[in-house]
Amino acid sequence: MNLDNAVVLLKKDTKTVYRDGDTVIKVFEESFSKADILNEALNHARIEETNLNIPKLKGVNMIDGKWAIFTEYIEGKTLAELMSEDPSNFEKYLELFVDLHLIVHAQRQRLLNSLKIKTARKIDESDLNATIRYELQTRLQSMPKHHKVCHGDFNPSNIIVSDNGPYIFDWAHASQGNAAADAAITYLYFKLRREDEIAESYINLYCLKSDTAKQYIMKWIPIVAATQSLRSSGDEKNLLLSWADVVEWS
Ligand SMILES: Nc1ncnc2c1ncn2[C@@H]1O[C@H](COP(=O)(O)OP(=O)(O)OP(=O)(O)O)[C@@H](O)[C@H]1O
Numbered sequence: 686m687n688l689d690n691a692v693v694l695l696k697k698d699t700k701t702v703y704r705d706g707d708t709v710i711k712v713f714e715e716s717f718s719k720a721d722i723l724n725e726a727l728n729h730a731r732i733e734e735t736n737l738n739i740p741k742l743k744g745v746n747m748i749d750g751k752w753a754i755f756t757e758y759i760e761g762k763t764l765a766e767l768m769s770e771d772p773s774n775f776e777k778y779l780e781l782f783v784d785l786h787l788i789v790h791a792q793r794q795r796l797l798n799s800l801k802i803k804t805a806r807k808i809d810e811s812d813l814n815a816t817i818r819y820e821l822q823t824r825l826q827s828m829p830k831h832h833k834v835c836h837g838d839f840n841p842s843n844i845i846v847s848d849n850g851p852y853i854f855d856w857a858h859a860s861q862g863n864a865a866a867d868a869a870i871t872y873l874y875f876k877l878r879r880e881d882e883i884a885e886s887y888i889n890l891y892c893l894k895s896d897t898a899k900q901y902i903m904k905w906i907p908i909v910a911a912t913q914s915l916r917s918s919g920d921e922k923n924l925l926l927s928w929a930d931v932v933e934w935s
């Protein structure tokens with residue numbers, strides 16, 4: 686297997702995503718463990734068993750000593766591209782985005798990892814002091830236990846709108862649990878990009894359509910800020926750690 690005829694779709698420090706004909710190849714740098722890649726592929730395969738429209742997983746293999754995940758290529762534009770190229774239809778795209786998030790949360794897949802257990806572990810691993818960690822763990826345990834499919838990184842760049850309808854991908858962080866935590870992660874995604882207006886529009890529409898109280902989502906903010914801080918660095922990490930300070934948001 687080589688990538689000589691492949692086109693780069695996206696390049697980051699830690700991974701490169703290629704298209705080779707009808708296949709997408711996500712190649713991870715050596716810093717990723719074998720378990721990380723197999724976990725992402727397993728999550729993807731488990732989500733394929735739900736009713737969601739997602740690219741089919743084709744395989745996992747090594748290319749030049751690096752792990753790679755192979756999936757079906759979906760022709761179309763990401764919702765992020767559509768939102769920025771066609772701002773006059775932003776409201777329509779936001780509505781589609783929220784509707785898709787609700788469809789994700791309507792799914793069940795009892796074999797996925799537990800959001801609550803994963804979140805508790807990440808709070809422990811965070812750089813927060815023991816007092817804040819204790820407060821966050823107490824808050825987490827008081828939250829209702831649900832079993833809804835949660836994407837874990839639901840944002841417009843992880844959705845492709847094709848002629849066959851929208852496809853959702855990038856299931857590396859999927860779990861089952863309380864959907865409000867998943868909505869809080871999406872809210873923080875926009876906040877971190879300084880897209881405050883979109884963050885508010887998203888959360889207001891999510892709350893309206895799901896009949897959820899906004900205060901309830903806000904209770905999750907410090908918890909998910911703590912967990913997201915493990916995935917970031919520099920200013921972004923400092924911002925997330927400050928948002929994890931429970932007193933700020935209560
Ligand atoms: N199956 C696919 N079909 C078409 N394009 C894809 C597909 N998978 C990924 N892409 C394109 O590649 C980009 C990056 O893919 P992906 O979201 O899987 O990686 P990532 O964002 O780097 O992952 P992570 O969020 O885990 O860091 C997408 O935004 C999309 O433009």
Ligand SMILES: [Mg+2]
Nearest residue numbers: 842843854855
């Ligand atoms: Mg992505």
